[in-house]
Amino acid sequence: MAVRPRIEWFVVNAALAKLGAIQVAMNLRLTPAELAYIAEDSRTEAAFLDVRDPGPVEDALRAAGAGLVAHVDPPDGRLGLDELIAERPDAEPRVARNQAQLIVYTSGTTGRPKGAFRQTPTADPDILSCYLDSTRFDDFSSGDDRRALLNMPMHHAAGPNHANACLSNGGVAVLQRRFDAEETLRLIEEHRVTHWHAVPTMLQRIFALPPEVRAKYDVSSLRKVSVGAAPVPYVLKERVFEYFGEGLLYEGYGCTEASMIAGMRPEEHRRKPGAAGRPFRHVKVKIVGEGGAVLPEGETGEILVRTPRMIPEYLGRGPLGPDVLDADGYFRTGDLGHLDVDGYLYVTGRRTDMIIAGGVNIYPAEIEEALRAHPAVADVAVIGVPDPDLGERVHAVVERAAGADATEDDLVAFTEGRVAGYKRPRAVEFVDDLPRNAMGKILKKRLREERAS
Template structure:
């Protein structure tokens, strides 16, 4: 295979080599490689006709749909970028992301048309809002209006074509600019390490705003592998598709797997085609791990990664899941995948530390983003001049080279695969008149891995009504970010410089757990 230098090269190859083979299935519709390539070229023509060119951004606000993937590939063809919006965000957060991306066209699914109308006057960069699906499908009309455009922008390897948002420690999301070089390096490594072939069938179940959705789809594209996409990751729908479509590869988050293991009769289902079930984005509770090992023996791959690295950087394969002699590795994140270097560095000095010594996980690979859109200082804080990404995750390497993620240096909470930063929640709760001080921590949860909890100090003369405070949070935050409980204390523990000692707040909740967030 000729080494691809642009993402557009992938689609062209499969159109040329297997034009009439099914490429993608969604609901009751399917497309061959030739049909998919033609739709992408029509989308490219439509974007160009609307003035979208190199360096421009569009945005998609929708549940999973092939149109989002088509628009990403169309952007790759014309030199633009697709900023995919997390549909789980609250309206003010959606406004921030679209404005931050300076998106010129906003594509919205039928479930979000009303919300888009309500925020339309707050989106100064958006010139057009086009509906996807439903009775007034303006996207299909756009494709039907334009003949396929075959011109391909001479993209450079480090040009961005898809922009995925990851929350920052300041509470504001940052747009990770994923590039042709980075995505192709990730796709090649994952396709190789997970033995993906053109005879396989990949399930796209996770949302496309997440690397577990879009990057996983692009891995399948790299391998010329048939894709089957779900609109929403419903446990029963995931299970039915695994069986019906003879899925060979899928990526799911632990919260979804926990729900799947509880479906009546699940052990009677036929998963004989499944060869690799990858899971990650949050800790797997050990009871769920045991149920999955029984249900999917020899197929589990734990993966650790990040948006800034286009997806996976390490994996723990089936052998380590099944070998009782190394059972301790079940709480590790495995070893680096092909093309990835991982070191543990002292967070203060940036110097490497010996095996077994905790520090910050640093990653170097061609998979890395080119930076955060419009945030050069945040980029410089994250990527060193010699190409190392400071992950913000704490951990250590054992003598065998296995990575153990032990904490979050950047204080991030991962709940059901979603990244949550306490600073964002704290900023909202601090606006409540009854609050004098607040800290948000992650506490264990058997379903979601961990969930946010607010530890608060009442303002003088005030009393805390837990339900009222939680309702206040729900007005301003996406539901998955809202604290699930409130603890009232007299004061927050702080160090001599005034920093809240969240380790002390978390300690009683994580005591006795094999996987620690300290």
């Protein structure tokens, strides 16, 4: 199903649940060939589309084995969802025992995308319930007056999860098909939105609006703003505190294969700046070095986790093996980080993003955090580029803030005293927009490949 946040998504999702069918979440931004790969890999039998140019996509999906393709906005001569529903006006009523199971395809940053099959968990029901309550911060879904703004992509687990949470708690869903910063503020004011789940890029786009535009809107109805899917810079959190309020920001850290791992409540952000949060109940986290040995508090290594909601396999590829699980069944997230003395988890980047300059490990996250404090920086990605002497050198790619005129020398000088000398960028490059995936994550692999060539 490749459908934006709109009423038709809920209709199809409910129908799949009643049929006991599995939903394959598809990214609207993929090419017809990429969608066909997912359809063939998942053995998709029926597809529901919300795309601007449906012809090539439908042809590709049918060639991949989808026998039924319906469109929410059908062009002439193609099957529409309304027409499909009208074919069975007297259909027997059905009741779903559970929500539709979901297959989410990984982003494919290494190799071809794989389907993460989010099957009904096999964990003890009491443990699972306790864990899920914890990931919702216990009171996150409370109240039948909940009015949730839904504008996350529906091909990622977060979008369907928040949509289902809203309705299952008797709330009202306010749907925005495509994110627009000012329109988001208008919807919050008009519908007195109480809950909004965002990714950092959405918040950055709101704070890129002129102050006089933001000041036009009343956002005081918000009780909870939750953010995740990518690291949340502390400077961005401070802007949230100032504009939306101090006591409503919740942060979650997780991954597709292991679900939610850690989270931060509003009262914890200032006390633990830079942390991703404490592990949720029944979640185990360990930090390991290159040889797999567990590292002590404060030392950076790879983050391994066990949760009650880990996937048992990638679709069609058998049970997870030692390439992604260690001997104790912990999932290798590929993220780097450390635990502090109080058990808070800090995420410093991806293993693939780590820079090794002159044999020294450099973690881009702390350099990016320093640069984001400069008013000319809307966002930044720090990468390693080839260097004949050091192996790699630190290179910053900066998305300049509107109207800013800072130079490369200004930003390099700004990092002095904020990070150690060997971590300071050797070059700063300005771009209009950093490349991102649909969830707002910066595509560092693309940046490295382009600069290596």
